[in-house]
Structure formats: C-alpha cells, structure tokens
Amino acid sequence: MNQNNGMQKRMLIMTLVVFVFFIAYEFLVLKPQQEAKAEKAKQEQAQKQNAAPDVNTAATQMVATDVNGNPVDMSKSVEALSSKAIANNQIVSVIKTAKSIIEIDTLGRVAQVTLLEEKYKDENGNQIKLFESNQLRPLEVRFADTNINTEAFKVSVVASSSNVDASTSAQELVLTQNLGDTVLTKKFTIYPDGHYDLSVSTTNDKQFFITNGFRPNVLADMYAVHGFIAKLNDSTLKTIEDGDLDKNETIVGTKFISNFDRYYATVIYNFEKSLTLSLMPDSSSNPQAFVHGSNNISFSGYIGPKNHRDLESLNPELIDVIDYGWFTFIAKPMFILLQFIQGYVGNWGWTIVILTILIKLVLYPLSYKGMVSMQKLKDLAPKMKEIQTKYKDDKQKQSMHMMELYKKHGANPMGGCLPLLLQIPVFFAIYRVLLNAIELKGAEWIFWIHDLAEMDPYFVLPILMGVTMYLQQKITPNTMQDEMQKKIFQFLPVIFTFFFLWFPAGLTLYWFINNLFTIGQQYYINSVFERKRAEKA
Incomplete structure (x- = not known):
C-alpha cells in the first residue's frame, strides 16, 4: 500500500x-479503581476512628431534632444510617446562611454543610450534604506539640452561640478551646453567601496547623478531575488528583488551596498574605492540606458549589478553583x-x-x-x-x-x-x-x-x-x-x-x-x- x-x-x-480509548479507559478502568480506593479509604478511616468518632453508632442511641427543631427518632431514621449522618451531640453550633447550613462540631471543625438551594438535591430528593461523617473535617487544628495535640482531641470547644442566623446579614461566632496553659480561639465572620473570614490564634506561642479538610464527597466519578489544587504566588496552578500523592510535600507562597470533587469544593484563600502549607497523603494517597498557622493566622474560606459567578464575586482569581484538565486554556x-x-x-x-x-x-x-x-x-x-x-x-x-x-x-x-x-x-x-x-x-x-x-x-x-x-x-x-x-x-x-x-x-x-x-x-x-x-x- x-x-x-x-x-x-x-x-x-x-x-x-x-x-474510544479516552472514554473506554475512564469507564472500564478508572471508575472501578476509584470506587475501590474510596471503599478502602472508608473502611480504614472507620477502623482508625482517629479524631473522628463513630457517629453512626452514636446517632442510633439518641433522639435528636431536625433543623426545624422537630424531634426525630434517629434509631429509626434512614438518615441515621447514612454515611453523612452527624450525631446531634457532636454539634456545638449551627450556622444558617442564605445558601447553606454549616454545622460546627465539638472540636471546632466543620462537621457538615447542607446546601439549601432547591436544585441541590441527591437521588433521593434530599438536600445535598457535602461530607462523609468520618473524613478529615475542614478547619481541624493540629498542634506541633504532641501533648497539646492529644489534649486538643479530647477537649470540647465552647461556642459563643449555638445558633447563628447569617441568612440576611454577616454574623460573628467565637469558638474557644481551653487546653490548660494554652487557649485556642477561632473568630468567625460568616456572610449570607456562605463564605467566611476566620482568625485563629493560640496563647503561649504554640505552633499549629489548620486544614481545609478532605474534599466534598458528592460526585467523585471517573469523568472529572477531583483532588487538590493550589494557586501559587506566580499565578501557576498545582493540581494533585486523588490517589497521586505518595509523600509529604511543602508548598510555600500560595494564594488559595482547594480540595474538590466534580461540582463542589472546600477552599481557603488569602490574596493579601500568602499561605504556606504541608501536603500529606492519607492511606489511599489522597492529598490532605495543612496550612501553617504559626501561633495565629487569618484567612477567608468557602465551602460549596463551584459556581462560576459565586466564585468570581468573592474574588476573580477563585475561578481557577474550577479545573478543566489539560485543555483549561481553551475551556x-x-x-x-x-x-x-x-x-x-x-x-x-x-x-x-x-x-x-x-x-x-x-x-x-x-x-x-x-x-x-x-x-x-x-x-x-x-x-x-x-x-x-x-x-x-x-x-x-x-x-x-x-x-x-x-x-x-x-x-x-x-x-x-x-x-x-x-x-x-x-x-x-x-x-x-x-x-x-x-x-x-x-x-x-x-x-x-x-x-x-x-x-x-x-x-x-x-x-x-x-x-x-x-x-x-x-x-x-x-x-x-x-x-x-x-x-x-x-x-x-x-x-x-x-x-x-x-x-x-x-x-x-x-x-x-x-x-x-x-x-x-x-x-x-x-x-x-x-x-x-x-x-x-
């Protein structure tokens, strides 16, 4: 010829x-691998119970109330059996914005975010919840001092208010954790659109790290990128997909960090003073980011849908949270x-x-x-x-x-x-x-x-x-x-x-x-x- x-x-x-290969490979190879990894990670996290109590067991032993204050028998509730169920006795403060409900747990972390807009519903018709109950939770603090770190996972925070209504105007919330000679304080300003400003400080110059948590786990499928992304001071983007981080890594000089699935993200950003962070792989080589807080740090955050206009309204640079893969420059x-x-x-x-x-x-x-x-x-x-x-x-x-x-x-x-x-x-x-x-x-x-x-x-x-x-x-x-x-x-x-x-x-x-x-x-x-x-x- x-x-x-x-x-x-x-x-x-x-x-x-x-x-054909592009589609077949994702459907027949990547999807089974990702599902296997996710299942393995869930099992390992459930076994470890490290800083994440078995909330499903706790939930079945109590009578709780829903967001409207109505009693719900959790032992008979389908919600109690969900991997996203959070026991009522773990929540110290419930924040309502115009677009979401944010639940803060006894350790001062974001335990759950429930999206309120009508279109955000799961296959059962329930409003979408972003996190699994046993994953690394946003705003978890870890101390460099091992003894204080151990204590920090035993002592509950005290919230200035158990209910915060920020649906129409910005509201403040203060969380205090007394760890003996050291006091950890988190001061929030929460806005109706769901984003927040946060100032975290410790007494006695105790060094700490704070995380934006593991990504939302609503839709992490074979078709779209999901994992970690950071925007550096030189405006380049660093993306690490789930399963690809095999060792610890330190990144100096970042404008924002985000862990994300196909549609949703948890973001920490500061465009005035850059962030330094450490990346650590979990048991499934998924990236976990911890921002260096020294003894105090201030930044802003957002947890919710990767909606282009919403991100742009916070800061045009946050549009880069939406990752399109190799063809981003055209997309x-x-x-x-x-x-x-x-x-x-x-x-x-x-x-x-x-x-x-x-x-x-x-x-x-x-x-x-x-x-x-x-x-x-x-x-x-x-x-x-x-x-x-x-x-x-x-x-x-x-x-x-x-x-x-x-x-x-x-x-x-x-x-x-x-x-x-x-x-x-x-x-x-x-x-x-x-x-x-x-x-x-x-x-x-x-x-x-x-x-x-x-x-x-x-x-x-x-x-x-x-x-x-x-x-x-x-x-x-x-x-x-x-x-x-x-x-x-x-x-x-x-x-x-x-x-x-x-x-x-x-x-x-x-x-x-x-x-x-x-x-x-x-x-x-x-x-x-x-x-x-x-x-x-």
Missing part, C-alpha cells in the same frame, strides 16, 4: 481510537462564552445548541478542507488502486506515481486527518466544560430533560446521537480498502452510543447537535462534488 495513503488511514484510525474562555449566551437565552439547553453551532461555524474552514480532501481521494480511489496493482513490487515507483497523481488533481492524502486532529482540543475542551459546569445542575431543557447535569432518563439523546453518527458515517467518503478497518468504523456508532448512555444530557446534547451540523456540511460538500461530476460527464 502506498506510504502516504497508508499514513493517512492510520492517522484517521488513530484519531477515532483516541476518542475557560469557552465557558465564559457559554455563560454570556445563557444570559441572553435564559435556558442552558438552547445555550448549548447555540454554542455548538458557533463552534461548527468557526471550525467550518477546517472541516471543509477535510471533507473536500476526502471527496478528492474517493474520486481518485480507482486510479490509486491501479497504481498500487501496477507497481506492487516497486514501492518507490508506487510512491512516486501516487505523489504525481495527488499533485495533478490537487489532493492531499493528509488533508482528511489534519483538520480532524486540529479540532480534537476543542472537542475535549467543550467536553470538560459541560462535564464540570455545575450551572447545568437542575437546568431543564425540553419535555423529558429536567436536569442537564444528569443522564437522559429515557436514553433519547444518546440514541439520537448514535443514529446521527451512523448517518454521518454513511455519507462520508471512505477510501479504506481493508475490510477489517471498515468493520471497526461501522461499529463506532454503537460503541459511542453505549458510553453516552450514562453521560450528562448536556454533553450528549452537544454531540448530537454537532453530528447534525456535520451531516449538513457533509451533504453540502457531497452535492457540490456530484454537480461537478455531472458537469464533467
């Missing part, structure tokens, strides 16, 4: 295999454009449709060149076959005559692949944007799509995506001679449909609309070439 023609086919196959401006369009359209589904059309228009010159090149190669296929047969024993002459044929007819054997390869970063960028955009949470589109962040409940969009992919394949010129290659390509719509069954509806909508417009473009190119053939005839 001619070298250039063979290379063209190999690149086309490679391009499509990259897509960020793409999301800004998406949000801009939504501001006018008012519906995220139609916004995705419009964005897809705009992307297709911008990339049309590349697509056009690729399609034209494929048509030319299709027309030359019989002559290429003749040359291959005639010079099958002389590869050098075969290659020379092929190049003459391409030059004579203005064909480029790489022309069909290169435009497609150049579009891959854009495809992956929009993939990451739609995957990580919590703005799609609870966003309806039409009829049966009530949440663009969830899978299509009736699989309509994935099936339509598969059908359009099949139609696109049927009308696209195919110069492949090898039967095995043809069969592989014929199965691609089935393979993609299978994986897209579980993808967020917003992402599937993008691929479906993208396929529709590709079919239109290909049909137009095909008709142009058919006209030219008719004129020549």
Whole structure:
C-alpha cells in the first residue's frame, strides 16, 4: 500500500481510537479503581476512628431534632444510617446562611454543610450534604506539640452561640478551646453567601496547623478531575488528583488551596498574605492540606458549589478553583462564552445548541478542507488502486506515481486527518466544560430533560446521537480498502452510543447537535462534488 495513503488511514484510525480509548479507559478502568480506593479509604478511616468518632453508632442511641427543631427518632431514621449522618451531640453550633447550613462540631471543625438551594438535591430528593461523617473535617487544628495535640482531641470547644442566623446579614461566632496553659480561639465572620473570614490564634506561642479538610464527597466519578489544587504566588496552578500523592510535600507562597470533587469544593484563600502549607497523603494517597498557622493566622474560606459567578464575586482569581484538565486554556474562555449566551437565552439547553453551532461555524474552514480532501481521494480511489496493482513490487515507483497523481488533481492524502486532529482540543475542551459546569445542575431543557447535569432518563439523546453518527458515517467518503478497518468504523456508532448512555444530557446534547451540523456540511460538500461530476460527464 502506498506510504502516504497508508499514513493517512492510520492517522484517521488513530484519531477515532483516541476518542474510544479516552472514554473506554475512564469507564472500564478508572471508575472501578476509584470506587475501590474510596471503599478502602472508608473502611480504614472507620477502623482508625482517629479524631473522628463513630457517629453512626452514636446517632442510633439518641433522639435528636431536625433543623426545624422537630424531634426525630434517629434509631429509626434512614438518615441515621447514612454515611453523612452527624450525631446531634457532636454539634456545638449551627450556622444558617442564605445558601447553606454549616454545622460546627465539638472540636471546632466543620462537621457538615447542607446546601439549601432547591436544585441541590441527591437521588433521593434530599438536600445535598457535602461530607462523609468520618473524613478529615475542614478547619481541624493540629498542634506541633504532641501533648497539646492529644489534649486538643479530647477537649470540647465552647461556642459563643449555638445558633447563628447569617441568612440576611454577616454574623460573628467565637469558638474557644481551653487546653490548660494554652487557649485556642477561632473568630468567625460568616456572610449570607456562605463564605467566611476566620482568625485563629493560640496563647503561649504554640505552633499549629489548620486544614481545609478532605474534599466534598458528592460526585467523585471517573469523568472529572477531583483532588487538590493550589494557586501559587506566580499565578501557576498545582493540581494533585486523588490517589497521586505518595509523600509529604511543602508548598510555600500560595494564594488559595482547594480540595474538590466534580461540582463542589472546600477552599481557603488569602490574596493579601500568602499561605504556606504541608501536603500529606492519607492511606489511599489522597492529598490532605495543612496550612501553617504559626501561633495565629487569618484567612477567608468557602465551602460549596463551584459556581462560576459565586466564585468570581468573592474574588476573580477563585475561578481557577474550577479545573478543566489539560485543555483549561481553551475551556475557560469557552465557558465564559457559554455563560454570556445563557444570559441572553435564559435556558442552558438552547445555550448549548447555540454554542455548538458557533463552534461548527468557526471550525467550518477546517472541516471543509477535510471533507473536500476526502471527496478528492474517493474520486481518485480507482486510479490509486491501479497504481498500487501496477507497481506492487516497486514501492518507490508506487510512491512516486501516487505523489504525481495527488499533485495533478490537487489532493492531499493528509488533508482528511489534519483538520480532524486540529479540532480534537476543542472537542475535549467543550467536553470538560459541560462535564464540570455545575450551572447545568437542575437546568431543564425540553419535555423529558429536567436536569442537564444528569443522564437522559429515557436514553433519547444518546440514541439520537448514535443514529446521527451512523448517518454521518454513511455519507462520508471512505477510501479504506481493508475490510477489517471498515468493520471497526461501522461499529463506532454503537460503541459511542453505549458510553453516552450514562453521560450528562448536556454533553450528549452537544454531540448530537454537532453530528447534525456535520451531516449538513457533509451533504453540502457531497452535492457540490456530484454537480461537478455531472458537469464533467
């Protein structure tokens, strides 16, 4: 087979295999690994019970009250059996903001954050809670002095108020922990939007460290990055995914730190005085961050959804908490454009449709060149076959005559692949944007799509995506001679449909609309070439 023609086919196959491998690897390999790690971590943390009492046992032995003060028999409550249940006797203060309820435990840590906005509900219809009961909790303090550290996990804090209503105006809360000769004090200012300012100090110059806690554990799946991210003073970002930290590490000079899952994050930030921190792996090599507090420290914090506008309102630099992976440099401006369009359209589904059309228009010159090149190669296929047969024993002459044929007819054997390869970063960028955009949470589109962040409940969009992919394949010129290659390509719509069954509806909508417009473009190119053939005839 001619070298250039063979290379063209190999690149086309490679391009499509990259897509299939990318999705298959995440679904079949990464997801089982992450689930196994998470389960192992839960078991080990439950066994250790280090600074995290078995709250599930405690919860089943008491009668508690809900957030409205109504009695609840926890021994019979489904909530008590949840891995996110926090025993009532562990809570010293409950803070209510306009968007969340923050519970502070007896050791002065954030035990739980419950999101109050209507769209933040789990699969059972309950308001989303961000943390597991036995994980490393935000704002936990650890002392350099071993004796004081041991004491600090035995002595309860005293709260200035057991209930704080910051839903309409900023409120203060002071937590005091008397550790003999040393007193630890945490002074909070909590704001209605859910963020807080915190000042932590100790007497006797006792050195301490304070953590932003393990990441929220609501949606840590195979599709999105989750772990730790820090923004350094030089504005570079350092990201460590769960399972990737194998040793202790110290980072000097950071503006913010965040541990995050797909949609939610716990953040500590200070843009006036940089933070120094130590990273330590837990039993599953997940990153745990401890900020060096010396004997006093002040910073701000946020625990909640990675909503672009909310983070930007706190500080524009906090937008970097939203991590899009390798293609962040394309994904960020793409999301800004998406949000801009939504501001006018008012519906995220139609916004995705419009964005897809705009992307297709911008990339049309590349697509056009690729399609034209494929048509030319299709027309030359019989002559290429003749040359291959005639010079099958002389590869050098075969290659020379092929190049003459391409030059004579203005064909480029790489022309069909290169435009497609150049579009891959854009495809992956929009993939990451739609995957990580919590703005799609609870966003309806039409009829049966009530949440663009969830899978299509009736699989309509994935099936339509598969059908359009099949139609696109049927009308696209195919110069492949090898039967095995043809069969592989014929199965691609089935393979993609299978994986897209579980993808967020917003992402599937993008691929479906993208396929529709590709079919239109290909049909137009095909008709142009058919006209030219008719004129020549």
